[in-house]
Amino acid sequence: MAVTGLCPGRLAAGLVDTLPFVASTGLLGMIFGAGAQAAGIGQATAVLMSVVVFSGSGQFAALPLWSQGAGIIVLSTFVLSLRFALMTASMAPRLANAPPWLRAAVAYGVTDENYALAVSRRGGEMEPDYLAGSWAVLYLSWVLGTAAGVFFGAQVPAQLVAPLNAVFPIVFVTLVVLCCTSVPTAVVAALGALLGALGALYLPAGWGVVIAGLLASLAGPLLERRKPRGRRP
């Protein structure tokens, strides 16, 4: 609960744990950078977007919309980011004692990857220094990948594309397993996976994760109540 001073060890742990994502995030950044050129986004604008927006899903969604109105691009980015509200809400009780500037900074640096890594650590503490170390690796990979894609195109050997694309599902499947520490959490995760897949098939982009995450997590306390030996209420 206590948010202590910066701990170099936790910063380094965040950095090291994020290394599996370097190549795949860099590749995605490269593909985005090359795609941005094709979509008519200026070189400086594309790099600036990765520097400031720093959102893979939001930025890829902006590519086909770029020639349309500004409002639709911003709205699409917002909808695709709604899942982060669930993530930072779940972190908020642990950050409640931190000063507002630190909470604002941690919120800015939250991504799918460092949230998943932090929450799957033993104890599931949301340490800002761990998140920051992880964020730095993801941020550099994404921004440098974008710059490479913008200026040199997406030059990746074809044999490497399938393994690199497989990193995200493999790591996330593992992290989901690691954060299932009880029967109710495992049931919630299975429900989330089922609803998430259905949402991806039948709902507009962005809404599936949010609705599935919300519904599945709400089932958690109900599952607890049926188990008298569960956590005390």
Add this chain to the structure above:
Amino acid sequence: MIGRDLLVVLGMALGVYLPKLLPVLLVSDRLPPLMQRWLRYVAPAVLAALVAPAILAPGGRLAAPSWEQAGYLAAFIVAILTRRMLPSLAVGLAVVLATTVPRN
């Protein structure tokens, strides 16, 4: 045109940041117990909901069975058995490499 691009980038940045920021400013540690219990289940729910489409329905369509999925299944089993990242990542990637590289 440059001005429009800058505005769109700033608008996108806000679109990403506001959903992240508002909960940490609004949710306090004096939450009702039921809400605290709910929030503990958000991580497994939202992470599973995030990865399942990448495995079962990439691109919004139900995926035909693939070698990559065999790798994800292997990683899943190793993760349950070892509860560690590196063995799971190594086995999952090995399966994907072994089954996809020869095809290229």
